[in-house]
Amino acid sequence: MNFVLFDSQSRNNLLPFTHTRPVADIRCGILTMRERWEKLLGVNTWTLTQPYLQPAFPNIDSSEKTYINAAVFATTDLVNAITGLKAGDTLYANDILIAWRPNESVNEQDFLKEAANCAAKTQYAESVMVLNNNWDIFSLNDRAIRADFEVLTKGRKSVPVPQGVTVAGGESLFIEEGANIHPGCIINASTGPVYIGADAEVLEGTIMRGPIALCEHSVVKMGAKIYGATTIGPGCKVGGEINNAVFFANSNKAHDGYLGNAVIGEWCNLGADTNCSNLKNDYGTVKVWHEATGKEINSGLTFCGLMMGDHSKCGINTMFNTGTVVGVSCNIFGSGFPKKFIPSFSWGGADGFTEYRFDKAIEAANRMMGRRGKALSRAEIDALLFVYENYI
Numbered sequence: 001m002n003f004v005l006f007d008s009q010s011r012n013n014l015l016p017f018t019h020t021r022p023v024a025d026i027r028c029g030i031l032t033m034r035e036r037w038e039k040l041l042g043v044n045t046w047t048l049t050q051p052y053l054q055p056a057f058p059n060i061d062s063s064e065k066t067y068i069n070a071a072v073f074a075t076t077d078l079v080n081a082i083t084g085l086k087a088g089d090t091l092y093a094n095d096i097l098i099a100w101r102p103n104e105s106v107n108e109q110d111f112l113k114e115a116a117n118c119a120a121k122t123q124y125a126e127s128v129m130v131l132n133n134n135w136d137i138f139s140l141n142d143r144a145i146r147a148d149f150e151v152l153t154k155g156r157k158s159v160p161v162p163q164g165v166t167v168a169g170g171e172s173l174f175i176e177e178g179a180n181i182h183p184g185c186i187i188n189a190s191t192g193p194v195y196i197g198a199d200a201e202v203l204e205g206t207i208m209r210g211p212i213a214l215c216e217h218s219v220v221k222m223g224a225k226i227y228g229a230t231t232i233g234p235g236c237k238v239g240g241e242i243n244n245a246v247f248f249a250n251s252n253k254a255h256d257g258y259l260g261n262a263v264i265g266e267w268c269n270l271g272a273d274t275n276c277s278n279l280k281n282d283y284g285t286v287k288v289w290h291e292a293t294g295k296e297i298n299s300g301l302t303f304c305g306l307m308m309g310d311h312s313k314c315g316i317n318t319m320f321n322t323g324t325v326v327g328v329s330c331n332i333f334g335s336g337f338p339k340k341f342i343p344s345f346s347w348g349g350a351d352g353f354t355e356y357r358f359d360k361a362i363e364a365a366n367r368m369m370g371r372r373g374k375a376l377s378r379a380e381i382d383a384l385l386f387v388y389e390n391y392i
Contacts, residue, residue: 001083002062003041005034005070006048006111008097012292013133014071016309016327017248017265019344019387020380022049022057024070027233027248028137029144030152030195030213037074039151041083048108052386056379059108066101067111073129073144081124089120093128134307134325135288135299137246137263142192142229145211149174149193172210176200179214192228221254233266235372243278244303248310250372261303265310265328267368276320278305286323289341291391299323309344311365311384318349328387329361345392358388 005024012018017026024034024047031039038045047057048067068082078098081091087103100115129140152174159175161167164183169190175181176198184204187194192211196202200214203222211228214220218232221239232238235250242253243260251264255272262276279302280286286304287296308326315333326332327344336350347356362384366375376384 002046002060002065003037003043004046004048004059004065004067005037006067007050008069008071009112010071010130010132011050013290014131014137015134015291016307016325016344017134017137017263019328019391020053020265020310020383022047022053022070023131024049025057026131026137027231027246028073028131028141029231030148030197030215031144033070033073033131036148036151037068037070037079040074040076040079048111051109053383056377056383063105066099067115068099069097069130071131072096072098073131073140073147075128075147077126078124078128081122085122086120089122090115091122091124093124093130096128096130098124098128133288133299134263135261135301135304138229138244138261139301141231141244141246142211145195145213145229145231146193148213149195149211152195169210176216197234215249245305250369260305261301262305263307265308265312267311267365268308269313269368271314271316271318271333273316274314274318274320276306276324277322278303280322288323289325291325291327291341311361311368313364327391329356329365329384331356331361331364343392345388355392358385361388 007023011023025032046060049057082099085101089101091099162181165181166186168188172189172193175196178199179196181202182204185202185206188209191209194210195213197216199216200218202220205223206220208226213231215234217235219237224239225241227243229244230242231246233247233249236247237252237254239254240256241258245259245262247264248266250266251268253270257274259276260278286299286301288299290297304323306320306324309328312326312330319337321337321340324340326342330342330346332349334349338349345356346353369375
């Protein structure tokens with residue numbers, strides 16, 4: 001059986017992060033949505049996403065497929081329910097389609113409509129956790145880290161804590177092989193698990209309070225203060241003060257400055273002393289720009305900070321207002337607060353924005369990626385071009 005992770009209608013609520021990836025490749029917790037499904041299913045998965053993204057995220061030509069909603073967090077019980085589906089069955093949690101095993105090939109361009117017309121509907125009795133909005137990525141990160149920690153560490157033994165490192169709640173600290181924690185660090189895992197991935201490095205004087213996930217090859221700079229629930233994705237470098245933030249991969253916030261209740265995509269860079277508000281002065285709930293409908297919506301959250309799409313950068317001393325959404329490949333600089341929604345491929349700041357030329361944006365992206373020995377693929381460039389032509 002082939003398992004295909006599909007983008008549900010929540011994909012539009014997860015912009016700007018789904019401009020450049022399917023829902024399956026959003027990171028929340030230690031793992032991405034895809035990695036969690038693959039870990040529990042025990043097999044690799046395929047992808048059903050937007051046509052412009054599909055070349056970068058392959059599907060499979062086969063009549064033997066079970067489709068799984070990529071916005072749903074995988075659990076062992078869910079996997080058992082899905083693998084037990086008979087041909088023609090669908091699995092729902094109330095009105096949310098979790099999975100469908102068709103009894104024949106389907107028109108994937110009209111997938112959700114075909115699934116809705118399927119008569120064999122089974123209701124899943126337990127509650128499920130779902131990414132419905134972009135702020136769910138940090139709001140659900142506490143629960144996701146705890147669940148992933150159990151799955152990843154079950155039956156395994158942590159590398160010993162190095163000398164000179166102070167730890168509370170050591171039974172909830174797991175260090176992978178190759179991780180390097182320098183003397184003078186303080187790790188409090190009594191408030192939630194702390195996972196330190198392979199070849200991650202934590203420099204002197206860092207203070208961490210779980211739940212926290214440092215993924216492989218991530219670096220925490222000297223004297224950083226990191227509160228849970230925070231995920232530092234693979235290849236990221238962070239410093240300063242961070243609280244309840246999710247970094248996807250290969251992004252940097254290497255210097256002082258505050259970031260809270262935030263989501264940072266891939267290949268982003270926050271300049272020195274960048275500060276991001278996550279609480280309104282009147283303590284009211286935060287409104288967030290909903291790109292798909294072109295209007296602000298109420299998040300219902302008192303704490304909501306910055307959400308920044310892939311390949312975006314900001315200069316030193318940048319200030320972001322509460323609930324700011326930054327699109328893909330933006331270059332932000334200058335004094336004052338820029339507007340709360342910055343469309344993809346924007347260049348400028350509080351004094352105004354112009355269009356960031358596509359060729360220049362691709363050059364900048366490849367320069368940053370080249371420092372890690374990587375470059376944009378043709379399929380990735382084409383996907384960025386689609387965003388440039390349709391969303392600026």
